[in-house]
Amino acid sequence: MERVYNFSPGPSALPLAVLEKAQKELVCYKNTGMSVMEMSHRSKMYLEIIQDAEKLLRELMSIPNNYKVLFIQGGASLQFSMVPLNLMKKGKADYICSGEFAKKAIQEAKRFGEINVVASSEDKVFSYIPEIDSSKFNKDADYFHITTNNTIYGTRFRTPPQTNGVPLVTDMSSSILSEEYNVSDYGIIYAGAQKNIGPAGLCIVIIREDLVTGTPNNVPVMMNYKTYVDNDSMYNTPPTYGIYMAKLGFEWLKDLGGVKAIQKLNEEKADYLYDFLDNSKLFRGTAVKEDRSMMNVTFVTGSEELDDKFVKEATKSGLENLKGHRSVGGMRASIYNAMDISGVKALVEFMKKFETENK
Numbered sequence: 109m110e111r112v113y114n115f116s117p118g119p120s121a122l123p124l125a126v127l128e129k130a131q132k133e134l135v136c137y138k139n140t141g142m143s144v145m146e147m148s149h150r151s152k153m154y155l156e157i158i159q160d161a162e163k164l165l166r167e168l169m170s171i172p173n174n175y176k177v178l179f180i181q182g183g184a185s186l187q188f189s190m191v192p193l194n195l196m197k198k199g200k201a202d203y204i205c206s207g208e209f210a211k212k213a214i215q216e217a218k219r220f221g222e223i224n225v226v227a228s229s230e231d232k233v234f235s236y237i238p239e240i241d242s243s244k245f246n247k248d249a250d251y252f253h254i255t256t257n258n259t260i261y262g263t264r265f266r267t268p269p270q271t272n273g274v275p276l277v278t279d280m281s282s283s284i285l286s287e288e289y290n291v292s293d294y295g296i297i298y299a300g301a302q303k304n305i306g307p308a309g310l311c312i313v314i315i316r317e318d319l320v321t322g323t324p325n326n327v328p329v330m331m332n333y334k335t336y337v338d339n340d341s342m343y344n345t346p347p348t349y350g351i352y353m354a355k356l357g358f359e360w361l362k363d364l365g366g367v368k369a370i371q372k373l374n375e376e377k378a379d380y381l382y383d384f385l386d387n388s389k390l391f392r393g394t395a396v397k398e399d400r401s402m403m404n405v406t407f408v409t410g411s412e413e414l415d416d417k418f419v420k421e422a423t424k425s426g427l428e429n430l431k432g433h434r435s436v437g438g439m440r441a442s443i444y445n446a447m448d449i450s451g452v453k454a455l456v457e458f459m460k461k462f463e464t465e466n467k
């Protein structure tokens with residue numbers, strides 16, 4: 109069977125070149141006579157893989173030397189707990205509630221301390237990024253948490269808030285490596301791998317060194333950032349194959365010209381789709397223009413029945429996983445780094461046709 113255009117929000121499409129390279133190396137990795145999956149994580153060959161993965165990510169994101177790169181299991185959701193467990197010393201944190209994942213992060217953090225929700229966009233189904241009023245910040249907060257890109261609602265922060273020395277922590281799961289970010293704006297960046305990096309099961313954490321010190325004593329060893337720092341993410345067996353796949357993805361991105369180059373392609377893709385939506389008589393985007401995501405494009409026809417029909421017919425035409433999140437309905441096209449512009453063009457062609465047929 110031919111590969112489809114897969115607009116899945118996550119796990120999502122991977123670059124074909126990455127899959128093919130993995131396929132070629134699946135049974136015998138280089139001259140080892142075994143698969144990466146079968147290798148000791150302490151072997152020389154595997155150490156090379158994990159070290160290369162880190163080196164490539166550092167290069168791609170220009171990560172400063174005073175930041176550690178950690179490979180952790182448990183997805184982005186485990187970070188909803190690890191962040192407060194490790195960072196709460198005074199027991200207070202500021203959060204922006206800009207979507208479903210932000211809400212989950214807040215709920216979890218509330219188990220560990222006093223959470224101040226500085227701003228929320230829940231009143232309008234998270235269709236925008238809320239205005240942030242710094243007079244509402246808690247000067248005493250241990251950290252300030254945002255979600256850079258809201259996967260479900262298709263919005264994003266264009267510039268991170270200024271937090272006056274309070275470490276800014278961001279969930280960057282659905283936009284890491286999609287555009288240039290200044291790592292030193294953040295205390296912690298975390299991202300589940302299954303959107304823009306590789307297969308699920310791996311979470312990348314980029315953490316400023318000073319935030320790894322003074323962790324409360326009762327933090328479980330597997331949930332303590334220091335454990336990962338002190339053991340090069342190998343206190344226990346890391347998700348070895350996921351890290352290998354991430355490495356292949358980083359190589360692919362580097363060959364393509366790095367984040368600057370992919371950002372340009374991502375802008376082209378998003379512009380193409382949003383331009384169509386803005387001029388369509390049937391479809392309309394659901395996120396406010398200024399806050400639109402470059403990775404997740406959410407839209408509706410205005411009729412649930414037509415939305416369903418659209419998703420069904422698109423699937424038949426090889427355009428898959430366009431159904432919006434169960435909490436919002438409608439449609440969502442996730443156009444992460446691995447989605448080629450040809451996929452976006454095919455989607456727009458299909459939408460045009462659907463529009464003519466359903467006037």
Ligand SMILES: *Cc1c(COP(=O)(O)O)cnc(C)c1O
Pocket residue numbers: 118182183184185186209255257258259279280281282300301303
């Ligand atoms: C997908 C996603 C998550 C959840 O990731 P898991 O790996 O399933 O825990 C969290 N935050 C954002 C922004 C996401 O897009």
